[in-house]
Amino acid sequence: MKKKDGWFHIALRWKGSVLPEVLPRSLMCGLFGVFIYILYLYQVKVSLPVLGAIIPNIVLGLLLVFRTNTAYERFWEGRKAWGILVNTSRNLSRQIIVAIAEKEPSDRQAKIAAVKLLPAFAIALKLHLRAEPVNAELEANLSVKQFDHLKMMHHPPLEIAFWISSYLQDQSIQEKLDRYQLNDMIQLLHQMVDVIGICERILRTPIPLAYSIHLKQLLMIYSLSLPFQMVDQLQWMTGPIVALISFTLLGIEEIGIQIEDPFGHDANDLPLDNICNTMMRNIEDLVMVSSVKS
Template identity: 30%
Template sequence: MGDEGAAMPAMESIAPAHHVDVGRESKTTPEVKVKSGSNQTGTETPSGFRGHMTPSRRHSLDLDDYFAGPMELGRHSKLPMFMRMHGSVVPQMIVPLLCVGAWSTLITCISFYFYELKVNTVLLTVLGFVVGLALSFRSSTAYERYSDGRRCWITLVIQSRNLARYIWTHVQEREGEVGKEDLLGKLTGINMLLAFAISLKHKLRFEPYAHYDDLADLVGHLDTYANAAFDPELLVPEKVTPWKRIGCYLGIPFAESNPRKILKRAKKPVGNLPLEILNYLGAYIEGANRNGSLNPVLYGQMLASLAALTDTMGNCERVLTTPLPIGYNILISQIVLLYVYLLPFQLYGPLKWITIPGTIAAAYIILGLALIGDELEDPFGNDVNDLPLDQYCQEIALDLDTITSRPAPAFTEFTGHHDNKVLWPLSTSSFHDWNSRSVADIRSALKSKIVINRVSTSDGGVSTAVGTQSSKASKPRSAQSV
């Protein structure tokens, strides 16, 4: 405890405290940065290290929390699936279902009081087959894009881990004061991996600049077009009227803004920030190779991982910029609406007044499938059913922090450890115990290990560490002598 207490003042002096107003109280707390438009935050810890976007744990009934933003992977609901609303497309179906209900009520009233507007149900069968094919095609193509997007991001995660491991473990730190520069250079290179993932997330959401709270501190030292194109007017939040906000929740097209409007309003070239970050990362790898701190054999492996990140960025852009051709979308929408609005004419004959709820129920099913396809077509957005890119970036940040939390391990540090049971489960003896024996004894024990594993497998049991009486009784003499 004494050592920890002595270390705390030095740690606290690294990052100055900031005053944050909470309600009517003013508290002195470390700097807290909140990413606008998401439920993620980034914190500056008292030790001066950057905390990576921990997910918010608010439990409010605000519509922004419930109907907007990708779902958190860690959330768990105990409600049955059919009762859940978070992630449902029901809010977007309110207006269409009201229109369908009004239409079916009008047709039913006219048919009951004035003149029967009904057709043969054969039309229902024929059109139903066409609508089923259209919705099946729409859903399969939309989910394929969703799956491709997830596949791209898992590739990004894998290559980020590979490059971080290469940099941290295989880039050597030279002796003397230069070694400190090598250490900070390695951290700079690894931070650029995180910056690439976050900048790609913003690029896929048509946010091309570098002033966002989860990105600014990572790329502020880089000379990029995104930094040069920054305009203070971008910090002024856009005013959204209550009617427009409600219209966005209800999925009304007239209320939705053009997602590319930020790109269109740019006064300077915004460049391609993820690509520029890869250029700087490649320059770091090249510098490490030239100063002799990087093994030339691994130099090619790192360049291959860098190329894989470029491929991943291109695949994400392919998913984003090549949606289903507009002609298909228009025709499928027209077919669905035509079928739904023809339902009252076909259902009135056998159902009479039940035509109204019957039409609404059928429209709920058909329009729901169509709306889900529309929502999944762009898997990188901020809809509830989109990929949680913020959490994927958190996972990358956590992986990178895990890799850099300790010095690169030396071979002798863990091989000669007293808990290193090199022949487990055959023997619980440590590395030092076996090191005192001959090579012939070690190889003989390895042969016995094969026999024991085969016996354990044939008996249906799981091989465990030796030392119990039951395991010794089932072993051959060669194994017991070990």
Template identity: 30%
Template sequence: MAHPTRRPTYPLAHSFRHKPRRLPLVLRFAKGAIHSIIVLPVLLHSLFTVLVVYLDTYVVTSLGLPATIIPSLSIVVGLMLVFRNGTSYDRFWTGRNCLTTIGTSVRNLARISLSNARGKDGEKLTEEEKRDTEKILRVLVAILYAIKHNLRAEFNIPPASLASLPPPTSPFGSRSRPISRRPSYSDHSPTDTIDTEQHGINTAKAEYTSLLPDGLMGYEDQGLGLPLQLTVLVEGFIRRGYERGWFHGPMASQMTVQLNALVDAYGRMETIRSTPIPVAHLIHQKQVLALFTCVLPFAIVDDYGWWSIPIVAIVAFTLYGIEGIGVQLEDPFGYDKNDIKMDGIIEDTRQEVTVLLEEWKATGEGRALGGMFD
């Protein structure tokens, strides 16, 4: 009896796989595989082995080396690959845990804010207080998107330095448009950007533009990341909530702790993003791999002859494949198939917070859905 295919449902609908694998992993050579990274070195070492076998067979008497040299080199190669892959996966796992910490902080801050946003003595909230609460819930979700885009080296919103500049009078006018001081920032996902002709730059991502407060300008061109800028708004809301009597001292302090944990986790993710593996290790690893796979044909040519070619190709495929996995896991915040599913994880958190907010707004004081916030 065939089991029905489970359709993705909330919660965690976006961060789970949406469809079963059509092919066994052993037969996959495209999505998620690292073959495109290693095909060139495997091909070059195979061709080099062809040359060695040809010279050994038709030109010189013997090019063979003692086979005892291989175990000595293989120990070094194994140790270096274990270190590289272990370090890379640790960066991947740490980045995933940091993203969980950030999502948990957003959940806690949203929950506490909505549960305690109540008027004094049973009075209803004013429209200003409702707007303030709703704004800060949207800012909490926007922080997730801002962190994602900053880790991917993408712009977020227009810099404040452009706010005072008038728009071009004509697309054919002589006035030059301002140029960002961070031209290396580019959007790798064109569908997520909107081109703002007023300022002539790529601005906020369409996926979370509506979450940002009206008129908010950024300071990324001056070195201030949008995530930290948004946390200042959250800190201000905590202070206002304390003054309104929504949060008592210990609760406000705990909310600040949650906000600090969010900033700390983001800082650790920035450390992973901005601290690559030391170049000395990368150089030596590449050289050791090349040396081993270049010496290997000489050590086996006398025993295997033309069979040395597929043997070397398999060894090169294995070793360079392990090294290629480390390369992909080194920076886990991008768009690769093997990177952290930041898009799906953030969308799931957005869905959770959005549902909480909509239920809170249903009656203005969160008494919908069986008194969720009572």
């Protein structure tokens, strides 16, 4: 069992945090606060508490909460879709191995090749969502002919789903699979194809641009108005406090930005590589167990 990191270890962690993205902007706001304090020292009338009423805290807070919740909903929907894919591939691979009759020695190899298409489907979907070309990750689960053919396809996971469907139909025609079993397997394959649609919808439906722009504008106005509200009371502490408050607000926004597209390579994205590796191990275990029994 993997040991959990300690509280302080997580709190002080740099990798996976929003510090690299947010810190420069927070420091800029803090330096602006220092600049306002210098003007204050030279008797320039920069103390304007009335600016606190420009953007009520509750309004900005609600906008940030809505932004983060919307992004997390996309992240969680993506994770549920990949969970469905994992469970469906396990069920379909199990049914293929157990239900399809082996009348000739070559049927065994054809069955194993069909089962290996299931993790290949997941890997192809991962590459498709990341806009990456077909690569060596797929070679272990495909024949040379299939691999070369897949390189020319615009939608590799859909092509692999077609191969699986063709294999199942052929087994039914050869009476190695009855129509009820075929229907159950096709339904599972439909669920796998539905996962493609769910992930593509998440990927190709970004947060509305007007909302993102407006939120950034409000954050900028609020952060830059803080020194005018605080300088009279905080004086030399104006810069650090403004930087701290700005870091808090900008960090919440950045979290939403990072998790709204959960299929990339960032530390806060879904662990698609690990999920695909898990599927491959599951299939290898099933193939090994079925080989021992046969």
